[in-house]
Amino acid sequence: MTSGRFAAIALALLLCVAGSAAFWSAARSTAAMDFYQIWIGARMARETRHFYDPATATRMGETYLRQAIEEGASPLHIAVARYRRNLEMFSTPFLYTIYSPLRGPYERDLLRFQIVVFVSFLVWVAIFTRLFGWELPASLLLLAFLLLAFEPLRSDVRVGNVNHVVLALLALGAGATVKRQFVAAGALLAIATMVKPHVVLIIPVTYLFWSAQRRWRDLVRHAAGAAIATAAAVIAGSIYFRSATIWLEWLNALRAMPREIVPLEVGNFALAVVVRERTGLDAALLLLLAGAAALAAVAFRWKPGSRADAALIPLGCVLFLLSSPLVWLHYLLLTVPLVIWLLRPAEGSGVLPRQLAGVVALALLAVTPWDALMPSVLEVATFANAGLLIAFVATLHDLAGDHSSARME
Secondary structure, eight states: OOHHHHHHHHHHHHHHHHHHHHHHHHHHTOOOHHHHHHHHHHHHHHHOSSTTOHHHHHHHHHHHHHHHHHTTOOHHHHHHHHHTSSOOOOSOHHHHHHTTTOOSOHHHHHHHHHHHHHHHHHHHHHHHHHHTTOOHHHHHHHHHHHHHHOHHHHHHHHHTOSHHHHHHHHHHHHHHHHTTOHHHHHHHHHHHHHHOGGGTTHHHHHHHHHHHTTOHHHHHHHHHHHHHHHHHHHHHHHHHHTOTTHHHHHHHHHHTSOOSOOOGGGTBOOHHHHHHHHHOOOOHHHHHHHHHHHHHHHHTTOOOOHHHHHHHHHHHHHHHHHHOSOOBGGGGGGGHHHHHHHTOOOOSTTHHHHHHHHHHHHHHHTOTTHHHHSSSHHHHHHHHHHHHHHHHHHHHHHHHSTTOOTTOO
16 A cells, blocks of 8 residues: 555545544434434334324324323433424335334434444445445545535434435445346345335336346346335335235325425425426426436437446436425435446546536535525525536436446446
């Protein structure tokens, strides 16, 4: 190891330590409202019927607040119970099921969850950077940047969401894809989708590209793994809820959600909201169709390769973020693997523009310091969506171009 490489690794490690300290400081000072809702939901599943009925959520929110006060729960527990007395129950039955082992005091279970989240964060960053050919110093610098300057990560820490766990599943699925273990890859991606449906487009995007290349055998193996894992998740959720219809109730609850787009002011960064604010048009469906059409056009020019297969996974995540009418700030974490793909080291005539696009996209998606410099939330959301579009378009160009190193093995 050269002295320059050693110094780079040492500096990056110091930054990672500082970032990890900031991560834990933020984690241990938050009430984690998203975690609370799933933590409570795992209990409600066994204690009440009509789980997804809004009246049930309101009633049980008050019940658990009263119970926390009567039992002398910690101030943190009582604070988050007061804040979330009107529960929002829209997560999948499978997500509540996997929270079921957390049956202890709130703060102890939250600590366990935060440990899992931090380990998952390290895992998915390590896997994606390794898969896409990054050297150790660059991987550590990216890790430090995310810990110190990436606002979507801070937002995720504050609310206590499971994005890092989902990303770890996607990373493992990407690793299985690169190794051509397609049954395992399909199963892992399906489990990630059953945990958080906002990654649902990863599978159809993958199948679109494989169908264009007539990779029927790979597709069938992948679909078989996905089908088995989906069936297992459905059965597990039904058993835990002791209901044969709980998944239908969940789907009905989703359909019954208010059709009005959640406004920017409460944290919705969706491109559809930005377009509506600037033009008055509801563009969510149009954005999805435009993104799908762009993908279809590239799929027939694509240069297949094991790592390019893996890039389709974050590409599907970004397509969802561009077309969804609801994108919370912490959802932008799902863009990082695609930026890792764009920033991968490789030779070729298109490398510098690709990497420049990755740097610009990452800077825009970081939100900080743009949020302090912009005059309104609309401008901040516009910048973030510009980062999404740059990452999406640059990846499509990279996959379609003859100069791309997408075929690297």
